[in-house]
Amino acid sequence: MDEPTLYFPDTDLDLSFTSTTTDRTSPRTSLARTSSLTLSFNDRLSTAAAAAASSSIIPRRPHRSSDPHWSAIQAATALSSDGRLHLRHLKLLRHLGSGNLGRVFLCCLRDYDGANFALKVVDKDLLTAKKFSHAETEAEILHALDHPFLPTLYARIDVSHYTCLLIDYCPGGDLHSILRKQPQNRFSLAAARFFAAEVLVALEYLHALGIVYRDLKPENVLLREDGHVMLSDFDLCFKSDVAPSFNLWAHTVTKNGCFSYNKPRERLHAEFVAEPTTAFSRSCVGTHEYLAPELVTGNGHGNGVDWWAFGVFLYELLYGTTPFKGCSKESTLRNIASSKDVRFHVAEGEEAGMVEAMDLIAKLLVKDPRRRLGCARGATDVKRHAFFDGIKWPLIRTYRPPEVKGMVLRRNKSHVTCKKRKWWWKRLGRCTFISNYANNNYYHYVNNYDN
Numbered sequence: 001m002d003e004p005t006l007y008f009p010d011t012d013l014d015l016s017f018t019s020t021t022t023d024r025t026s027p028r029t030s031l032a033r034t035s036s037l038t039l040s041f042n043d044r045l046s047t048a049a050a051a052a053a054s055s056s057i058i059p060r061r062p063h064r065s066s067d068p069h070w071s072a073i074q075a076a077t078a079l080s081s082d083g084r085l086h087l088r089h090l091k092l093l094r095h096l097g098s099g100n101l102g103r104v105f106l107c108c109l110r111d112y113d114g115a116n117f118a119l120k121v122v123d124k125d126l127l128t129a130k131k132f133s134h135a136e137t138e139a140e141i142l143h144a145l146d147h148p149f150l151p152t153l154y155a156r157i158d159v160s161h162y163t164c165l166l167i168d169y170c171p172g173g174d175l176h177s178i179l180r181k182q183p184q185n186r187f188s189l190a191a192a193r194f195f196a197a198e199v200l201v202a203l204e205y206l207h208a209l210g211i212v213y214r215d216l217k218p219e220n221v222l223l224r225e226d227g228h229v230m231l232s233d234f235d236l237c238f239k240s241d242v243a244p245s246f247n248l249w250a251h252t253v254t255k256n257g258c259f260s261y262n263k264p265r266e267r268l269h270a271e272f273v274a275e276p277t278t279a280f281s282r283s284c285v286g287t288h289e290y291l292a293p294e295l296v297t298g299n300g301h302g303n304g305v306d307w308w309a310f311g312v313f314l315y316e317l318l319y320g321t322t323p324f325k326g327c328s329k330e331s332t333l334r335n336i337a338s339s340k341d342v343r344f345h346v347a348e349g350e351e352a353g354m355v356e357a358m359d360l361i362a363k364l365l366v367k368d369p370r371r372r373l374g375c376a377r378g379a380t381d382v383k384r385h386a387f388f389d390g391i392k393w394p395l396i397r398t399y400r401p402p403e404v405k406g407m408v409l410r411r412n413k414s415h416v417t418c419k420k421r422k423w424w425w426k427r428l429g430r431c432t433f434i435s436n437y438a439n440n441n442y443y444h445y446v447n448n449y450d451n
């Protein structure tokens, strides 16, 4: 790969980045763009365009407030005359890839080592009205998110014909590429369960906000540097109402710690259910191997498409292929729409836990969404399936991610440090970014099958 040429004069409109890198395209992405990259504002340099430039730093979110990236941004903007983040504060390092809506770059804050971000750059001039609305949906949804398995939007910078979204950078790559590096393109059951569990928690959060994701696939599951997942790509989402409820349910227990009860006792459990069950859309979007039957037939769909896709996703992690894949796109769609149930290849000496995995997949891949697991009560029901037995859901963020082939992990994150103007820190009373970002308090992922 050629080294990119970087040029950063002191105005937003003069950011340019040129590289002869070609895009990494996946066979399942709808757009394959191969070009040399130029992100240049020079031709638009005018007073009017400069006046149109706007940037907004998103307020710190409670869950990620101790993330040192926020402090780095705050420090950069403290030095800015108008207190805003501008493109001139960023240094583009590398092109990460291109999607339907724009290009994504690895960037960092000038003068600060270690604070890497991904910058999604959307060129509004190149978008059709439909794509423009998808881009706005994505920005709106990113703005609403505050979850460890979803991206944090640090800033939105609108300048000239570009909208730039500054989000978390995931150096671990995407699950699709990592899956292709595994023997037989399959993850071990423990690894698949870990990734599926984290994706499930992210989906649960999106659904609680009334957001139907519609684009779950391994390509959109990125890995953060600590090996935990981050769902990406929200342009196909749609939003709906959701009526959260808090329910009590009885659960029979026979043991209390190491003591057995003489008679089984009933224990009450509280559960939170927030599923957009009334969500409804007619637009057919998604990736064909992941489309639910109701999407293929075009009769309208709702939250169930995500639970279907979750079943396809788990199947792909465990089997290295999708369950209804045919020899062409049309035959895949025919297989999905047909009444035939999912089939499994049961191999000799199958890993313990595969029976539960197959049962969960079969329940998620029920063709009628009214009978599909998850559609009525969302993640609450999916989490309770025997496949996930042993997972302590509230602690999942602290589990040690599986170390799979081809995955680059950095457990102890180096501190973000300021290269220049260190004296500013003293004046600002924020001498260092050092924080407890690196959580070394990993719990080992204990499950029934690994012993």
Ligand SMILES: Nc1ncnc2c1ncn2[C@@H]1O[C@H](COP(=O)(O)OP(=O)(O)OP(=O)(O)O)[C@@H](O)[C@H]1O
Pocket: 024, 029, 030, 031, 096, 097, 098, 099, 100, 101, 102, 103, 104, 118, 120, 167, 168, 169, 170, 171, 174, 219, 220, 222, 232, 233, 235
């Ligand atoms: N936060 C990130 N960290 C690292 N790489 C990223 C990040 N976001 C996106 N990428 C990479 O950049 C590329 C383009 O991403 P983008 O989200 O624009 O499009 P996409 O995932 O290909 O999907 P679509 O075309 O449906 O929008 C992808 O290859 C993705 O892996």
